[in-house]
Amino acid sequence: MQTVAIFVDVQNIYYTTKQAYQRHFNYQAFWQQATAGRKAIKAVAYAIDKGDSKQQGFQKILNTIGFEIKLKPYIQRSDGSAKGDWDVGITLDVIETAARADVIILLSGDGDFDLLLNKVKQTTAAQTEVYGVPALTAQSLINAADRFIAITPSLLL
Numbered sequence: 001m002q003t004v005a006i007f008v009d010v011q012n013i014y015y016t017t018k019q020a021y022q023r024h025f026n027y028q029a030f031w032q033q034a035t036a037g038r039k040a041i042k043a044v045a046y047a048i049d050k051g052d053s054k055q056q057g058f059q060k061i062l063n064t065i066g067f068e069i070k071l072k073p074y075i076q077r078s079d080g081s082a083k084g085d086w087d088v089g090i091t092l093d094v095i096e097t098a099a100r101a102d103v104i105i106l107l108s109g110d111g112d113f114d115l116l117l118n119k120v121k122q123t124t125a126a127q128t129e130v131y132g133v134p135a136l137t138a139q140s141l142i143n144a145a146d147r148f149i150a151i152t153p154s155l156l157l
Contacts, residue, residue, distance in 0.1 A: 002038045005101040007090050008067070009108035010047040016109050016133040016151075023156040030131065030155055031065050034105055042097050043067045046086035050074045091116050098124040106145075107131045111138025118144050131155075 008027075017025045027045075034040075045062050049055070049071035059069050072086060087110065098104055098120045106113060109132035117128045121144075130137070130145040142148045 002102045003041045003100070004035060004038045004103045004105055005041055005094075005097045006034060006043040006067075006105045007094055007107070008043075008045040009086060009090060009106075009110060010045050011086075012108045012110055013131075013151075016136040017156060020133045020136055021153065021156055023153075025151065026155055026157045027062060027065055027067075030107070033155070034129075034131075038103070040066060041101055042093075044070055044090075044093060046070050046072075046090055048072055048074045087112055094120065098126045101126050103127045103129055105129045105131065109133055109137035109141065111140045114138065114140040114144040117141070121146075 013025050017023060043066050045067040047055075047059065047069060051074075059071075062069055070086070070089065072089075090106075090108075090113070094104055094106070094116055102125075104117075104120055104126050106117070106128065108130070117130070120126055120128055127146045128144070129147045129149060130141055131149045131151055132141070134150045137148070
């Protein structure tokens with residue numbers, strides 16, 4: 001059975017599905033699609049912790065589906081902007097896991113990850129799949145992936 005490792009950039013998926021469709025991503029439908037006929041050996045959702053009960057309920061749902069949740073604190077800067085970026089953490093986990101998985105699945109439209117997917121291809125036999133909102137996913141990321149799966153209404157709540 002083919003093995004998969006799943007890595008979710010929660011903030012990116014939240015904002016891109018909201019912007020493109022005004023809807024939320026359906027993690028349960030995604031899980032069923034991504035693991036159909038395959039075994040998940042690792043699944044991590046990377047999120048920002050604001051500490052509110054609605055967010056904690058969402059995290060509990062993700063955990064029930066099968067995701068490990070990794071949180072970083074929400075940081076409000078003095079100029080009003082916010083910081084909460086998991087790019088390095090996702091990259092380290094993907095590099096650490098890629099040699100053990102047949103497929104690396106990344107949920108993000110962030111073009112910064114194109115270098116990561118190219119490195120996975122150069123150093124392992126793992127295939128790469130990217131799930132993203134077509135209009136909001138960097139072309140460089142789509143090009144770096146072995147397979148791009150568009151987030152369409154079938155993957156939304």
